[in-house]
Amino acid sequence: MHEPQMSTERTDFARAEQAAQFVLTRTKLRPKIAVVLGSGLGAFADELNELTRIPYQEIPSFPRSTAVGHAGVLAIGKCEGVPVAAMQGRVHMYEGYSAQEVAFPMRVLGRMGVRAAILTNAAGGINLEYKQGCLVLLSDHINLQGRNPLVGANDERFGPRFPDMTRAHHKPYRQAAMDEARRLGITCFEGVYAALLGPNYETPAEIRFLRTIGADVVGMSTVAEVIAAHHMGTKVLAISCVTNMAAGILDKPINHEEVLETGERVKGQFIALLRAVIPQIAADMG
Numbered sequence: 001m002h003e004p005q006m007s008t009e010r011t012d013f014a015r016a017e018q019a020a021q022f023v024l025t026r027t028k029l030r031p032k033i034a035v036v037l038g039s040g041l042g043a044f045a046d047e048l049n050e051l052t053r054i055p056y057q058e059i060p061s062f063p064r065s066t067a068v069g070h071a072g073v074l075a076i077g078k079c080e081g082v083p084v085a086a087m088q089g090r091v092h093m094y095e096g097y098s099a100q101e102v103a104f105p106m107r108v109l110g111r112m113g114v115r116a117a118i119l120t121n122a123a124g125g126i127n128l129e130y131k132q133g134c135l136v137l138l139s140d141h142i143n144l145q146g147r148n149p150l151v152g153a154n155d156e157r158f159g160p161r162f163p164d165m166t167r168a169h170h171k172p173y174r175q176a177a178m179d180e181a182r183r184l185g186i187t188c189f190e191g192v193y194a195a196l197l198g199p200n201y202e203t204p205a206e207i208r209f210l211r212t213i214g215a216d217v218v219g220m221s222t223v224a225e226v227i228a229a230h231h232m233g234t235k236v237l238a239i240s241c242v243t244n245m246a247a248g249i250l251d252k253p254i255n256h257e258e259v260l261e262t263g264e265r266v267k268g269q270f271i272a273l274l275r276a277v278i279p280q281i282a283a284d285m286g
């Protein structure tokens, strides 16, 4: 029997620590909030003040993104006076990355001292009350990716072997985001995200199944990052943009161009919400 992986030359912890130290040498800012920007939201990072941009390929052990619309840059700067670390682009398991690789940047950000993460994504709307272009604050998720970043020997320096997931999505942040969305006149719901491996969009039968088990939106990202963040005690706010109604709801196929177009159309609202909620989260941290 082979040993569970632990001492492959360097542990994930050592690699995350090394990457974190590298990033911290590049900027004087010490972000406490991370933002992971899904496709099309890169403009948020471009608008940061005192901006430092670090391409992923310069950061030791960082995975590089291959998806269209994902720049692959870690942007550190100030948003409304609050230092943040924004990931312009993420990697996905459907690109062939392991759950550990997908979650690695979250761990680096955690080791940099980040205590809250805002994760954004594009998703298909399953809940029939939703409309294309609305935002959904995730109250919970269902991991159907068949993968988990915590598989393998557990490193207690990150967190416990069997982490509780009851409060993986931090309710006070969600409430703050909902209040800000109302104030800004943005159509926003609360819902449950189902994560599938992809890369194909779901079948109509899969969408009926997902609705039956309690999912409101479906996507191919975010959950491994939520798990790794929560494992290390990083509080999570995850927000989906419903770029399309899920398969079989409308009498038409889903295509990636439509997903990108909707993302493009609502990015102004999405970014406005991020800018409004970041100072609230920073204030909550004291």
Ligand code: HPA
Pocket: 122, 123, 124, 125, 201, 202, 218, 219, 220, 243, 244, 245, 246, 247, 254, 259
């Ligand atoms: N399904 C899965 N992922 C997605 C979708 C979808 O309909 N839209 C955007 N990302």
